Structures are given as structure tokens and as C-alpha cells.
Amino acid sequence: MQTVYNTYSLEKETFTPIQDGKVLMYLCGPTVYNYIHIGNARSTVAFDTIRKYFEWRGLEVNFVSNFTDLGDKVINQGIKEGLTEEEVADKYANAFLEDAAALNVAPATTRPRATQYMEEMVAFVEKLIAQGDAYEVNGDVYFKTNQFKNYATLSHQNMDELKKNAAGRLEDDDQDEKQDAADFALWKKEVRPDVTAWPSPWGPGRPGWHLECSVMIDELLGDTIDIHAGGIDLAFPHHTNELAQSESFHDKRFVNYWLHNGFVNVNDEKMSKSLGNFVTIHDLLQDDSIDPQGLRYFLTKTHYRRPVAYSRDRLDQAQAEMDKIYRTMRALDAKISADGDVDQAINEQVLLLEERFIQAMDDDFNVENALTVMFELLTLANKLLTSDVTPATLSKVRDVLASWLHIFGIDQFEEERELPMEAKTLLEERQAARKAKDFAKSDEIRDQLKGMGILVKDGREGQSIEWLS
Ligand SMILES: [Zn+2]
Known part of the structure; x- marks a missing residue:
């Protein structure tokens, strides 16, 4: 109801x-x-x-x-x-x-x-x-x-x-x-x-x-x-x-x-022209280090009637949660298919979580409680990813997660955040170093990027990156 x-x-x-x-x-x-x-x-x-x-x-x-x-x-x-x-x-x-x-x-x-x-x-x-x-x-x-x-x-x-x-x-x-x-x-x-x-x-x-x-x-x-x-x-x-x-x-x-x-407070003060603390979405979106979907998630995760407290720190904390979601969804996407049967015991577990999810949202759209349930399902998904369940079971879990996330305005799971210019330059230098077989230098650059929150991986198709949270 x-x-x-x-x-x-x-x-x-x-x-x-x-x-x-x-x-x-x-x-x-x-x-x-x-x-x-x-x-x-x-x-x-x-x-x-x-x-x-x-x-x-x-x-x-x-x-x-x-x-x-x-x-x-x-x-x-x-x-x-x-x-x-x-x-x-x-x-x-x-x-x-x-x-x-x-x-x-x-x-x-x-x-x-x-x-x-x-x-x-x-x-x-x-x-x-x-x-x-x-x-x-x-x-x-x-x-x-x-x-x-x-x-x-x-x-x-x-x-x-x-x-x-x-x-x-x-x-x-x-x-x-x-x-x-x-x-x-x-x-x-x-x-x-x-x-x-x-x-x-x-x-x-x-x-x-x-x-x-x-x-x-x-x-x-x-x-x-x-x-x-x-x-x-x-x-x-x-x-x-x-x-x-x-x-x-x-x-x-x-x-x-x-x-x-409810209102939005900026750095714990009411946003107002006289305080000069107006934050526009246009400016935030111009900032390459901000993921638009992370910003959406930040704005959504507080119950709609409560005030949102904006600060760059809190936005970054929300982004860390967003990155957890990305990692699990990407890992699921890499493994799902229609192969095998859906594990019934796991399906039951998912259905019980969905009941609680609905209960939370039916209660005046209690997003905070609904997200708690979503993270429980995410934890279950992470556990399943390291077990030997069928791809069809993973697919089922993935579809439920994606349909809940859609409600919160989260639809894409590929890496979208733009790399800072400095990181782009470092990645190019690292690629050149690897080509020249200068592995000491390539490792040094990898550590530098890690310090910037960027994990570099080497695969058959060259380097790929992932944001660390
Ligand atoms: Zn009106």
C-alpha cells in the first residue's frame, strides 16, 4: 500500500x-x-x-x-x-x-x-x-x-x-x-x-x-x-x-x-545569493572529476523531505558508493548469460529482498531504507560472483538490481568519468615506457596514478583503468 x-x-x-x-x-x-x-x-x-x-x-x-x-x-x-x-x-x-x-x-x-x-x-x-x-x-x-x-x-x-x-x-x-x-x-x-x-x-x-x-x-x-x-x-x-x-x-x-x-544546504549553510554559495549544476558538470551519475546518486540518496547537505566531501563519499555499484554491475555484466537454471534458493532470497524494497518505497518513498536493501542485494551479488552459480542466476540478480537502480536514475554502468588531463598524459607516458620495455618507469607511473585514485590494469588489449573508491 x-x-x-x-x-x-x-x-x-x-x-x-x-x-x-x-x-x-x-x-x-x-x-x-x-x-x-x-x-x-x-x-x-x-x-x-x-x-x-x-x-x-x-x-x-x-x-x-x-x-x-x-x-x-x-x-x-x-x-x-x-x-x-x-x-x-x-x-x-x-x-x-x-x-x-x-x-x-x-x-x-x-x-x-x-x-x-x-x-x-x-x-x-x-x-x-x-x-x-x-x-x-x-x-x-x-x-x-x-x-x-x-x-x-x-x-x-x-x-x-x-x-x-x-x-x-x-x-x-x-x-x-x-x-x-x-x-x-x-x-x-x-x-x-x-x-x-x-x-x-x-x-x-x-x-x-x-x-x-x-x-x-x-x-x-x-x-x-x-x-x-x-x-x-x-x-x-x-x-x-x-x-x-x-x-x-x-x-x-x-x-x-x-x-x-526539503532544502539543500551548501557546506552546512543555507544556499543564498548573499552568501555567494550558489552551486550550479552547469558548473559541477563542467568539472571532469565529477561523475554526473554520482551527482544524481548523491541528490537521490537522501529522503526527499529531508534537507540535502552538499559539500564536495559528501559528494565524494556518495561517489565511493556509486563506484561500488559500478564494480558489481560491471562484474555481473561480464559473466551473465541465459546458461543454466536460476537457482531457486537464491531466487527466493531475491524475492524477499524485493518485498522489503517495496515496503520501503511504499512508505512515502523512503529511499534511504530502499538503498539499504539495494546494498544487501549488491553484497549478495558480490558473493555469488565468486561462487559457482549459473550465469542465469547472476543474470536474474543483475536484472533486479538494474531495475531498482533505474528508479534512482542510475542507468549506465560503464566507466564514464573523464580522466583529468594529468592522468591522460601519465597513461600515454606509461604506454610508451611499456613499449620501450622500461618496466621500472611503467611501475612508477602506475603508482603515481594509484595515488590519484586510478587503478591501471594491463590486459591483452593494452592498459585499462578503474577508479578506486
Ligand atoms: Zn507552480
Whole structure:
């Protein structure tokens, strides 16, 4: 029985999808004005893992995640880089897709952009005004929060706290235009001459940020969805406002389960612009000594609701575990075939482990417990590799391991990490030394490489390398 922790109720609830065998899932995507940082990547990776677990269990997931391709961040970045808003959005949307692919994140079923839904957004606001849930002032439109019962529920704050927070956080709003401090903008007029504005009954402008997700969910998934996901910092105001406007619009429940992932801390401090400790995935992936799949594993191995503590040391520790996985999977790949029968006693053992694996993942996607079971199976595999079991038995163990690893975004087991330049030069020198039969020198270089964490082996086809963990 699948349970999920719902931020709305603050409880673990039994997950029952609206349609049998299908999951309607929405994840708030990035504003495409810069390279994504490790916190954005954590959210992307956490919900990719959850999606893949549903799929592994045989559910069909309709996974929608957006790009916010308008607004002040995009406009200002365009001014900085001498690009149009559209060029900025294209550049960083592509960069996001590249980073996500490097982290083995599956493509979304649909990846809509806010600017593709302008007419629908205007129509949505018109209906809210007609129903008396919103009002226009000087070309801006606001949502009447005090008209919506349970406005504060998802945020788990009281209205006074919300109003205090709202004043500081909603820089998009003109406080003196609003009937109530907690009201939020559905539409903002745009008067700057060089900035893109869209036509509306209230004059040229652009939608408030919260509106796009409500409208894209409405258009692509329906009135009520199973799972709405995002970082915990989005619970208020973003998701609180999405919920208020969508439920007012449809007069029915918007989301059955709200799932939020925890923060990422960098070197034990909160990541923030002012501390200058923003780590972008783009930069990490440019570093040849970082294995993208090791980075994926690092981001996945913490339960999605807990904070991830990033440091280079912790990333390297995760890589050491990743390398253990590589070694076993490669050794299995070298030995498997369909020869012989699958050993029934071992098959039983694997099935028992799989039961525990499912139990862990069914419990609000407890990746940490699931990985413990995965490492037990890995240990069993290592034992079997030195015994005389049939290749078919090894093949069975390998397939189960690979299918679990796929959930965590680990799909490739060949060596992919790029060698540092210095190591490449040393390998060339060593090859030359061996050719000249200068074995003293070749041994010396081998030791040097070992010091760099690289094990050199000599085979019939020349030297091959393996990373030491
Ligand atoms: Zn959103």
C-alpha cells in the first residue's frame, strides 16, 4: 500500500489515484533566466525518482512540469546579456534540459511554457472577476483572499502571520492598491516601453506567477490532480495561491496530495545569493572529476523531505558508493548469460529482498531504507560472483538490481568519468615506457596514478583503468 506525506494534512496518507493505474502529477519547474542550482536539481531529481517508482509499480504517470519564461528575472537577465526575453528563456530552458538529461531525469510528458497559455490565463482571470473572487485596480487584478475559506491551510500559518509574510515576499504587488494585505496579483499592468506585454481587458500586462501553474494544470491535466509537487519554499505563497484561485475557479478540490521536497544546504549553510554559495549544476558538470551519475546518486540518496547537505566531501563519499555499484554491475555484466537454471534458493532470497524494497518505497518513498536493501542485494551479488552459480542466476540478480537502480536514475554502468588531463598524459607516458620495455618507469607511473585514485590494469588489449573508491 503506497503512502505519501501530504503537506496539506501534515500526515502520511494512503495514495489512491483518481483513475485506476494512472497518476496525474505536476511539478513546478524553473524560471528560465539562469543555470539551475543544486536546490532546483534536487527537486527535479526527487520527483523524477518518485515518478519512476510509480512507473516501476506499473502505474502510468502523466508528468507535467513547466518553464516560467516571463517576468522580471527574465527581463533583467536579457538586459544584462543583451538578449531578448525569448532568447534568454530559450537559452536557459535548453541548459535546464541538458542538465536534467545529464542527471538521467526522464523528459516530462509535457513541458509547457507560460507564454503559450496567455489567452487561457486571461480567460481564467475574467471568470474569477465575474464570480466576484477578484477585482481590478488601475490595470492590475488581485485575488480576494478573505473570500476563500481555508486560504491559509496549506501554509500552516494563521492569517496574521501570512499577511506579515506577504508584505515582504510579494514584491510584485502594490500594497496600497489591495483591499487586503494578503491579496495577491493575478494580472499586472506593464507600462515599460521595451518590455513584452500581452493584451487583456484590463490593458497590456502579464500574469502573476501563480496563475500560470493553475492554468496549465487545468489545460493539461484537469480540474483535480493526484499530486502537486515542488520545493517546500513554494508551499507559501505560490502553492497557497494556486490552490485558492483554482478551487475558486472550479469550486472543487484542486490537488489530492501536496508533496514538497526539503532544502539543500551548501557546506552546512543555507544556499543564498548573499552568501555567494550558489552551486550550479552547469558548473559541477563542467568539472571532469565529477561523475554526473554520482551527482544524481548523491541528490537521490537522501529522503526527499529531508534537507540535502552538499559539500564536495559528501559528494565524494556518495561517489565511493556509486563506484561500488559500478564494480558489481560491471562484474555481473561480464559473466551473465541465459546458461543454466536460476537457482531457486537464491531466487527466493531475491524475492524477499524485493518485498522489503517495496515496503520501503511504499512508505512515502523512503529511499534511504530502499538503498539499504539495494546494498544487501549488491553484497549478495558480490558473493555469488565468486561462487559457482549459473550465469542465469547472476543474470536474474543483475536484472533486479538494474531495475531498482533505474528508479534512482542510475542507468549506465560503464566507466564514464573523464580522466583529468594529468592522468591522460601519465597513461600515454606509461604506454610508451611499456613499449620501450622500461618496466621500472611503467611501475612508477602506475603508482603515481594509484595515488590519484586510478587503478591501471594491463590486459591483452593494452592498459585499462578503474577508479578506486
Ligand atoms: Zn507552480
